[in-house]
Amino acid sequence: MNKRQELILQIVKEGGPITGEQIADQLNLTRATLRPDLAILTMAGFLDARPRVGYFYTGKSGTQLLTENLQKLYVKDFQSIPVVVSENVSVYDAICTMFLEDVGTMFVVDHNSKLVGVLSRKDLLRASIGKQELTNIPVNIIMTRMPNITMCKKEDLLIDIAQKLIEKQIDALPIVKETENGFEVVGRITKTNITKAFLSLAKDQ
Amino acid sequence: MNKRQELILQIVKEGGPITGEQIADQLNLTRATLRPDLAILTMAGFLDARPRVGYFYTGKSGTQLLTENLQKLYVKDFQSIPVVVSENVSVYDAICTMFLEDVGTMFVVDHNSKLVGVLSRKDLLRASIGKQELTNIPVNIIMTRMPNITMCKKEDLLIDIAQKLIEKQIDALPIVKETENGFEVVGRITKTNITKAFLSLAKDQ
Numbered sequence: 240m241n242k243r244q245e246l247i248l249q250i251v252k253e254g255g256p257i258t259g260e261q262i263a264d265q266l267n268l269t270r271a272t273l274r275p276d277l278a279i280l281t282m283a284g285f286l287d288a289r290p291r292v293g294y295f296y297t298g299k300s301g302t303q304l305l306t307e308n309l310q311k312l313y314v315k316d317f318q319s320i321p322v323v324v325s326e327n328v329s330v331y332d333a334i335c336t337m338f339l340e341d342v343g344t345m346f347v348v349d350h351n352s353k354l355v356g357v358l359s360r361k362d363l364l365r366a367s368i369g370k371q372e373l374t375n376i377p378v379n380i381i382m383t384r385m386p387n388i389t390m391c392k393k394e395d396l397l398i399d400i401a402q403k404l405i406e407k408q409i410d411a412l413p414i415v416k417e418t419e420n421g422f423e424v425v426g427r428i429t430k431t432n433i434t435k436a437f438l439s440l441a442k443d444q
Numbered sequence: 445m446n447k448r449q450e451l452i453l454q455i456v457k458e459g460g461p462i463t464g465e466q467i468a469d470q471l472n473l474t475r476a477t478l479r480p481d482l483a484i485l486t487m488a489g490f491l492d493a494r495p496r497v498g499y500f501y502t503g504k505s506g507t508q509l510l511t512e513n514l515q516k517l518y519v520k521d522f523q524s525i526p527v528v529v530s531e532n533v534s535v536y537d538a539i540c541t542m543f544l545e546d547v548g549t550m551f552v553v554d555h556n557s558k559l560v561g562v563l564s565r566k567d568l569l570r571a572s573i574g575k576q577e578l579t580n581i582p583v584n585i586i587m588t589r590m591p592n593i594t595m596c597k598k599e600d601l602l603i604d605i606a607q608k609l610i611e612k613q614i615d616a617l618p619i620v621k622e623t624e625n626g627f628e629v630v631g632r633i634t635k636t637n638i639t640k641a642f643l644s645l646a647k648d649q
Contacts, residue, residue, distance in 0.1 A: 274480060275479055275480040275483045278480045278483070278484055279480075279483055279484055279487050282484045282487070282488065283487060283488070309642075309645055309646045310646070331573065334569060334573055337569075338566075338570070341613075343565075343615075360548075360565045360566065360569055361543075361565065363569060364539060364542075364565055364568060364569050364572060365543070367569060367572035367573055368536065368539055368572055368578065373573065398642070398643065398646045401639050401642050401643045402643060404636075404639055405636070405639060405640060405643060408546075410548075410635075430615075430635035430636060430638070430639045431609075431610070431635060433635070433638065433639045433642055434606050434609055434610060434635050434638045434639070434642075435610060436642065437514075437603070437606050437638055437639075437641065437642045438603065438606050438607060438610060440514055440645075441514045441515070441603045
């Protein structure tokens with residue numbers, strides 16, 4: 240941004256909405272001289288122009304404009320397939336499923352295939368150093384259960400899910416669809432998916 | 445981008461480097477008329493101008509320009525503190541440390557405090573469903589050992605680390621500093637850190 244563009248930005252910030260004519264007056268320049276600068280500031284997103292109103296400051300920095308691209312990434316474009324186990328399965332069998340499927344988080348469902356719990360590697364590890372026989376404990380004893388489960392929808396913004404994962408200090412969320420008798424698990428979104436999204440930003444799409 | 449800007453971009457793509465004068469000729473317009481459009485295309489990064497040479501096409505799309513911002517994120521700005529255990533510690537004690545420190549990956553060091561292995565929750569879970577007594581097995585039996593450890597440096601680009609985490613299907617990397625007798629562990633970088641970096645892009649920095 241050149242010196243004159245910075246001046247214009249300052250003027251609009253303080254006095255906007257303001258016409259091109261008025262900005263030119265303040266700078267002792269002609270409207271024609273200013274036109275390229277105003278075009279650039281508008282094109283770059285710093286200013287917005289409304290007919291018969293004038294220019295106003297959008298309040299957007301370069302970084303904010305960059306982040307608008309992030310606001311276009313949705314859960315449905317980066318999700319993974321969910322791995323589910325029945326609530327009556329033993330902790331031992333759940334651990335085996337976790338290794339077979341190579342996932343870090345599994346979802347527990349009832350006889351109607353509706354979400355009732357979440358099992359993380361941490362939950363399974365905690366159970367496995369206990370004194371009990373792992374083949375005798377059903378997963379519904381050790382899982383995180385409803386209503387303490389953070390869920391999301393396919394249409395959610397990826398950036399909001401990243402926020403939830405960090406806030407709640409968890410690795411994965413179930414993607415659900417609401418039905419009459421509960422939530423159906425339709426997907427899984429993890430820090431791995433977020434890492435892939437981060438990478439996708441750096442690649443030519 | 446307006447129709448005329450698209451035309452200019454096309455002309456420069458095909459005939460660049462080319463002077464403003466020459467572009468104006470091709471479009472039957474004056475140099476003055478073109479000036480705002482050329483300024484915008486240059487400002488937006490599509491064209492670059494060199495004195496006494498003319499305009500040339502940078503080959504950059506809007507997405508590429510966005511991603512240049514990603515190329516400014518370094519490991520050192522998003523790293524976490526590493527959690528290390530000695531190679532003689534038992535698997536049981538390592539699991540306790542993992543819960544106490546609340547991490548998903550720990551690094552194993554020798555008597556010189558140099559990196560010799562990596563322990564993930566998955567490694568510990570695998571060991572814990574085995575038949576052995578966990579207090580009797582040292583971690584160096586079950587850890588991933590050198591030279592099979594993927595490492596990184598503080599100065600590495602975050603985007604390259606994200607790539608490694610996905611390629612190698614791991615959750616964390618040790619950040620190391622090379623010394624005469626091996627690698628000193630100075631940090632830890634995880635998918636959680638990448639998720640936070642992703643979030644930071646969306647926030648006003």
